[in-house]
Amino acid sequence: MDKIRFNTISEALYTYSASDFKTTVLKSISIEELIFISASTAVPRAAFRAAWALEHILFDSRSLLHEYQDQIVDLYLLSTNWSVLRSITKLTIELTKAGSKNAKLLSNEQEEQLLEKTFQILAEIDCPIAVRCNAYDILFTLTPKYEWLAQELCTQIDFDLEKNKTPALSSRGQKILKRINKRSR
Structure with missing residues (x-):
């Protein structure tokens, strides 16, 4: 352009x-x-x-x-x-x-790249809360395919909530933790 x-x-x-x-x-x-x-x-x-x-x-x-x-x-x-x-x-x-609806499946390579990038985002100290919360959701949507991911996500959310328990982070983190626990029953 x-x-x-x-x-x-x-x-x-x-x-x-x-x-x-x-x-x-x-x-x-x-x-x-x-x-x-x-x-x-x-x-x-x-x-x-x-x-x-x-x-x-x-x-x-x-x-x-x-x-x-x-x-x-x-x-x-x-x-x-x-x-x-x-x-x-x-x-x-x-x-x-x-x-x-109308979804075109992501390739395995794209999913792996998304996982890697999302964990990189969560590792950033200066990551804004809104992006961090959205990263949780990205990982959550991939948990049915990757069994190990649910535990990693729970660990990440717990870690983040110990460091910085803002209302938005707490709300979204707790919501996802509940959904993971409900799914694992």
Whole structure:
């Protein structure tokens, strides 16, 4: 994408509201352009706004989410921008849910990469609570396939709650622990 188009889209993204993403954005900006800008490290604010737009657009159209599944997984794997990851983790949760309508199965390689990246995220001390909570959900959705994962996730949540028991972390962590315990009975 040329620099002029990048700057034009970036400026436009600053003016759009969440409701515009569902009605207006795709008339002038493509999903591919939003993914490209979300992956950009040059302008973090533009990357965040593009990822936020993707989140709203792709949640509104699950068939589009699954059409761009590989690009969303790649964006998740490559991103180091916490603001981008906040939106992209939500899309990744949806992609990892077994039996999602219109779901295209993730490859074993993609699942392993998601596991590795998600544990890397959880190892980061400066990981924001929202991203950490979404990482829990990503791992939880993969527990039916990976038996060992449930215990690792419980250990991680317990560890995090000992360190930093914020209301959001406690709520999401306890919810997932209950779901794991219910599933293991």
